[in-house]
Amino acid sequence: xxxxxxxxxxxxxxxxxxxxxxxxxxxxxxxxxxxxxxxxxxxxxxxxxxxxxxxxxxxxxxxxxxxxxxxxxxxxxxxxxxxxxxxxxxxxxxxxxxxxxxxxxxxxxxxxxxxxxxxxxxxxxxxxxxxxxxxxxxxxxxxxxxxxxxxxxxxxxxxxxxxxxxxxxxxxxxxxxxxxxxxxxxxxxxxxxxxxxxxxxxxxxxxxxxxxxxxxxxxxxxxxxxxxxxxxxxxxxxxxxxxxxxxxxxxxxxxxxxxxxxxxxxxxxxxxxxxxxxxxxxxxxxxxxxxxxxxxxxxxxx
Numbered sequence: 001x002x003x004x005x006x007x008x009x010x011x012x013x014x015x016x017x018x019x020x021x022x023x024x025x026x027x028x029x030x031x032x033x034x035x036x037x038x039x040x041x042x043x044x045x046x047x048x049x050x051x052x053x054x055x056x057x058x059x060x061x062x063x064x065x066x067x068x069x070x071x072x073x074x075x076x077x078x079x080x081x082x083x084x085x086x087x088x089x090x091x092x093x094x095x096x097x098x099x100x101x102x103x104x105x106x107x108x109x110x111x112x113x114x115x116x117x118x119x120x121x122x123x124x125x126x127x128x129x130x131x132x133x134x135x136x137x138x139x140x141x142x143x144x145x146x147x148x149x150x151x152x153x154x155x156x157x158x159x160x161x162x163x164x165x166x167x168x169x170x171x172x173x174x175x176x177x178x179x180x181x182x183x184x185x186x187x188x189x190x191x192x193x194x195x196x197x198x199x200x201x202x203x204x205x206x207x208x209x210x211x212x213x214x215x216x217x218x219x220x221x222x223x224x225x226x227x228x229x230x231x232x233x234x235x236x237x238x239x240x241x242x243x244x245x246x247x248x249x250x251x252x253x254x255x256x257x258x259x260x261x262x263x264x265x266x267x268x269x270x271x272x273x274x275x276x277x278x279x280x281x282x283x284x285x286x287x288x289x290x291x292x293x294x295x296x297x298x299x300x301x302x
Contacts, residue, residue: 001179001203001258002082003232004075008032008066011128015121016090018061021077024179026152026254027052028207030071033129036062036148041141044148047132051153051183053168055176061090068128074205078178078258092120146175152183162190162302163250170260181256184243186211188250190302192243194267197235200259204233204243209251216240227253240267266297 005028008014031049036056038044047067048054056062064073094102095117103110129135150173157164169180184192186209206227214224217239226246227233233253235241245251257263271279272293279285279293 001201001256002077002080003203003205004077004084005072005230006075007072008064008070008123009125010066010068010070011126012066012070012123013121013126014064014123016061016063018056018059018088019077019082020058020086021079021082022058022176022178023054023056023062024076024078024176024181024256025054026074026076026183026205028072028074030069031067032071032073033065033067033132033135034062034149036060038144041139042144043137043139044144045132045135045137046147046149048149051151053150053152053173053176054148055150055173055179056148057175057178065126065129074254076179076203076205076256089120089122091117095119144175148175150176158299160298160300160302163187163300165299167262169262177260178258179256180259180262181254182262184251184253184255184300186243186245186251186300187302188245188248190245190300193297193299193301194240194242195264195299196238196240197257197264199237199263200257201237202233202235203256203258204235205254205256206231206233207252207254209245209249209253210247211243211251211253212246213241213243264299266299268292268294269297 006014027048027050029050031047033047034054036044038060099110099113099116102116103113150168152166152168155166155168155172157166163184163186165182165184167182170177186192206229208229211227212224213227213233214222215235216222225233272295
């Protein structure tokens with residue numbers, strides 16, 4: 001997977017474009033207006049704010065424009081070789097297309113071609129858009145079946161004594177069938193429990209706080225890493241790990257997967273669901289440890 005941290009001034013536009021890959025996004029701060037049109041002629045226009053997500057499938061043209069607060073967001077692509085330079089920009093395309101072809105395409109005369117761009121815009125300043133209702137355009141083909149944005153903070157979190165986890169995957173964010181993820185919040189002194197992901201790599205983005213992670217790679221190999229806001233972490237599939245809050249303030253991070261489903265295996269629950277004698281033969285647990293085994297997963301513990 002690959003990520004891009006992008007910020008827009010009030011009114012600024014990330015120009016109309018599309019990618020080979022699907023684009024999953026998390027709004028870090030501010031608000032923006034997003035647009036998208038699918039191959040069936042249906043359009044989607046909505047406003048998103050802090051904590052919201054969006055997903056644009058590969059090849060679907062879209063745009064992002066900051067509202068009066070400006071905005072910052074994280075873009076995630078299900079391809080580790082992704083490059084911003086490979087984005088298909090509207091102005092870049094038209095600047096490299098003969099004007100007579102553009103004239104024929106739109107059915108206008110050559111004298112109407114003064115607007116044709118000579119270079120790409122990429123990100124450019126513009127007026128802050130008005131109310132959302134003023135930008136709504138109806139399509140003769142109706143509305144998209146599934147919204148392309150998602151209010152992650154409205155998801156009922158899994159709460160524990162040490163923090164919370166909010167999950168967004170294809171079971172609740174139906175448009176996002178390529179990338180799934182969770183927003184994890186860990187209180188000081190707490191940790192994301194020992195676990196692993198059975199079929200998919202984990203890509204992490206740290207939003208705030210300080211954390212430590214040890215990754216067990218089998219064959220007697222393990223490494224420990226420290227993280228802070230703005231850092232990216234990575235755990236290859238099936239490798240055991242934890243994330244511990246090592247600071248004095250909460251840790252917030254995204255754990256993301258190149259998959260439609262959010263799946264993990266908890267060490268604690270694994271042991272709790274086995275015959276006690278089998279576990280005892282391996283670990284020789286005392287009575288306190290035996291009572292600590294939980295059949296119900298608690299992803300954040302203190």
